[in-house]
Amino acid sequence: MNLWNTALGFFWREESLPVLVMVLSIAAPLFHFHKEERKSTVNTLVFFFICMAGQFASGLLYALEFPRASNVLHEVFVIGSGVAVIRLWGELIFRIVLPLVRLSPPRITEDIIVIIAYVAWGMVRLRYAGLDLGSIVATSAMMTAVVAFAMQDTLGNILGGLALQMDNSIEIGDWVKVDDISGKVVDIRWRSTLVETRNWETVVIPNSQLMKNKFVVLGRRIDMPVQWRRMVWFSVGLDTPPTRVVTVVEEAILQTEINNVARDPQPSCVLMDMDIKGYARYALRYWLTDLTPDDSTDAAMRWHIMTALQRAGIKLAMEERSIHITKENEKYEEVVHHREIFQRMRTLRRVELFSQMTDDELKSLAEGLKYAPFARGNIIAKQGAIAHWLYIIINGEAEVYLETPESGRRTVSKLVKGSFFGEMGMMTGAPRVASVVARTDVECYRLDKEMFEGILRARPGIAEEMSHILAMRRAELDSALQDIDAESAKKGISQQRGEILSTIKRFFGLGG
Secondary structure (H helix, E strand, O other): OHHHHHHHHHHOOOOHHHHHHHHHHHHHHHHHHOHHHHHHHHHHHHHHHHHHHHHHHHHHHHHOOOHHHHHHHHHHHHHHHHHHHHHHHHHHHHHHHHHHOOOOOOHHHHHHHHHHHHHHHHHHHHHHOOOOHHHHHHHHHHHHHHHHHHOHHHHHHHHHHHHHHHOOOOOOOOEEEEOOEEEEEEEEOOOEEEEEOOOOOEEEEEHHHHHHOOOEEEOOOOOOOOOEEEEEEEEEEOOOOHHHHHHHHHHHHHOOOOOOEOOOOOOEEEEEEEEOOOEEEEEEEEEEOOOOOHHHHHHHHHHHHHHHHHHOOOOEOOOOOOOOOOHHHHHHHHHHHHHHHHHHHHHHHOOHHHOOOOHHHHHHHHHHOEEEEEOOOOEEEOOOOOOOEEEEEEEOOEEEEEEEOOOEEEEEEEEOOOOEEOHHHHHHOOOOOOEEEEOOOEEEEEEEHHHHHHHHHHOOHHHHHHHHHHHHHHHHHHHHHHOOOHHHHHOOHHHHHHHHHHHHHHHHOOOO
């Protein structure tokens, strides 16, 4: 019993309980607020309790009458437990307290201060143990000089890492380009900076290299949001005026919400060069807000450019080659053309508006249809716009929505394959009642007023047949827009039919 009491008396001292309470009090908020680094806190606590156990072991040696060994062992484990306490205090101050007051010093600053505290604590304990600090400092100074000479590169990396963080040259989360490597900075350590590339590679760059050579911080400007200018290149023949190309592309892009593309500054299309081969080279410049999906955003922009040019009938420039066309090729193209016209006629027959037309009339319309693709997010029709054509969806889905000052944007209906819209604009010249946006990539046929006018003049009776269909469509749309009963909306169809017929005749100059 005397052995146990003697060992416990040597181990458990006046400061033991306050230190234990302090350690547990620091660990509690670290566990609660710093969940992502609980493992580090657990490891520090384990080390602390191992040191406490070591101090108890030194008490047993003291009880067994090994005073010198017990004192040395006790001092070693006291220093160890002090190191654990300093580590916990460092985590509490730098990772919880300072961020709460909106101070976020670099991680390397925390490491330096904690290490200085370790050294100071060790020196104080050695002084208490009776060692001469003067001789220790002199010896350590000589050793430091030798080590510094032997570890010039390592010290250069350490000082480089400290300088990089102190002057905010780069920060964790920045995108940088060093030589042919570009990626996101994920950590700045004593010796190196870690950069993760888009290819799931982690590149370790010595800090001294960053200090000696230039590097580019992508998308960062003082007091501005992170965004990086990108350029998507394309070429168009010189026979198309540049102003038309620029207008077509910019209108398509500016009307579309595209993920990770900044609205300010706005995307712009610029004529960059004219080649002797007969084409003009353009660049669509835009600002990327999330630097990770660069290639996929470039691809989306290319698709929007391509569909916009196709709708406008502008062809991308291609390398010219002389090709001898044989009769077999001509026959094949003729077969393909007939097949395409047949498919278009089938599509037109499914449209209620053209259900009363003859095969010859449908074939004439089919010849005049224009292929009009839209990328996801493109505005196909804008509320209030004047457009004298209708669209028939052959693939994809679109959404009809109405914008009002009172209720904002409200979805009215969804359009799928076989749906058509814009008939009132083509037949009467009326402005678009609602907007239509592509929910997916959408392929359409576009029928212009000019193509329909010839058929209508040859057989004016078609106008009477169509006026009834248009009146029914308007009643259904009014019912959806105004939230009224469908039957109530259809009561005035006869009157609307007469008004629509008169408008059609005026619009096409049919007279009567």
